[in-house]
Amino acid sequence: MLWTAIRMLIGDFGKYLGMLFGVTFAAFLMTQQGSIFWGLMSRTFGFVTETNQPQIWVMDKRVQFVEDLKPLSETTVNRIRGIEGVEWAMPLYRGLIRARLSNGVFQQCWVVGIDDTTFIGAPQTMIEGRIEDLRRAETVIVNEEGANGLLARRMPDGSRIPLKVGDTLELNDRRALVVGICRTIRTFQTQPVIYTTYSRAVQYAPRERKILTYVVAGLKPGVEMTAVQNRIAEATGLKALSQNEFQMATLSFFLRFTGIPINFGISVVLGFVVGAAICGQTFYQFTSDNIKQFGALKAMGAGNSRLLGMILLQAGIVGVQGYGLGVGLAALFGLRSGLGQKTLAFNLTWVHLGAVGVAVTLIIMFAAALSLVKVMRTEPAIVFKG
Template sequence: MLWIAIRMLTGDRQKFYGLLFGIAFSTLLITQQLTIFVNLVERGASGVYNVPTADVWVMDAVSRTTDVNFAMPSTALDKVRGVSGVEWAVPHLRGSAAVRTQEGDLEGVNIIGVDDATLIGLPKNMVEGRTDVLAQPDSVIIDDVGVSNLFEDGQSPIGERLELNDQRAIIRGVADSIPSFTSQVVLYTKYSQALRYVPGTRNRMSFVLVGAADGVSPSALAAHITERTGLRARTRDEFAQDGVDFIIQNTGIPINFGITVVLGFIVGVAIVGLTFSLFIRDNIKQFGALKAIGVTNRKIAGMVGVQASMVGLIGYGLGVLGTVGFINAFSANPTFKGFYIPWQIPLISLAAMILIIVLTGWIALRGVMKTEPAAVFR
């Protein structure tokens, strides 16, 4: 019986391919949009992920993310260093400025000042050059995404001279970093140099990066720093999650992507439901003939279930492969750098496809169950 069901399904190629297209397109839309959504909101934590050595981030009480922060006085660094359990603490500056290139173009950039002595605050890996180039005068390191935004394709940024706040900056290295949510150009330099590049205010230090002593957990240390100094201290994971939550709560991204996912589900139900119903209607005499020779409704339901499952699994596989192909095709684009498919997303898509198949199969099955064996003789 099951083989007969498969032959009936593949015998009508137009409807068979229509069912596959509906499932595949719906899976592709849901999986791709959820993948882009997750990777975009995770960009809110990129500033934290690019500093892998810091166990705890200390900031003003009103600061929320690496990009939404309120500067602290320099005395905050001494307060943090005086807390027991702190192995080391260094200043960290994050600000914005406008850079003028040699061609006269104006570009907004993020300036990140790292500790002069230890260079804590730099990304872990370099694409070109070494981190010790910051020891040279007026040196900056640009992120690899910024290279594509600031320079033409194929042009090396090494040695290029920029103008930052009427100060000279020379690019001497390229860092391999996770792009920010806005994919803006990022320039890394020493903390003392960053003070010259960022427009001056009374307080300049954005964060204090802290390393926990041996045997001290970051969460316990963060709570101790907050208690002793009155500043806001967050562990690396907590502060990364703060960046993600800030984007979710303060942008329209979740609503927009959610609407697209829902539309993908509705399109899948509409296309598959309509096509499957037409397939059942065109084969109603065959189902009637099977009933006439003694096939029970239970076996008929099993046949329809096999047909729906076969279409669903093949269409789902094609949709997931389409998403993988999309991510790989745009992997070289700086906007999509580091994009990946979390393992939970294919499972969500699979659950959506099962629901689509169950709904459309149940609707189509109702017509088969009502068919009388005599229908074949009419």
């Protein structure tokens, strides 16, 4: 009978396509919008993900997210180094500084100052040049996006000449020689990212009483993270977060204080509702059109459990195919958009696939339930009504 159910489903090709479209549409929209949402959210803490060497980030206790800059005293680094369980602690500067390009154009840039000797906080991927080149005087490394984008020189004919190794720019009236191009994880901000040493970064930065942004630290082997975090908090009155905690704090801030989740949530819910409506309505219509046939099957000895199995199989086939198509199309969309490294943020995770799977199952259950109620209530005597 299951084979008969499949033949009934696929034989009515128009309705089969309609149901498949409904589920595919829902799965595609939920996957695509969800992936873009998560891609965007991942970018909010992109700088923390990029800076993956430290285990602990120390910051002012009022800092809520990674761009919420509340400078610390320079002496904080040594205080952290003296805390039990801390293997090493280095200063990290991060701030917005105005750069002047060779053609006189000004551009705001994120300047990251990493430890002069260990280079802790350096970008993970160098495209051109070496991190060690920062030991030379007045040198900086620029990220690829910035070099090709906002820091590129615009020519009169409209073309752009990317910033390259050997070019110079001015940061706060000080000369900066580009010695490398790096690739960084994209962040929520569009400004170019310029890496230099900490000591040089504080020279570029505008004069302020406090200038240190973070202290990043590593733990001694075998030491419990929470214990060290508590000791840092007690000793300094500062906040010490693990990389994951800092990422989640940043994510939480954007979730709570921006309209992004609501906007994407609406799209996801819309995909769910429209998919459920199309699929449910078409499946119900399919069952209604075949109700006499279902009645005939009942009269001929097919019990409710057999018909239940047939309907669930039909719904299941549509669900699995629609899920596969929808998720596949969304993944293709993501691949075409460069998996998050280009303009469009797209981050498809297993959790996401599971969540969409659950949503599609709910849609299918809803569609099947509508039909099941109709079939279960059908009296076999219906077949004798002309």
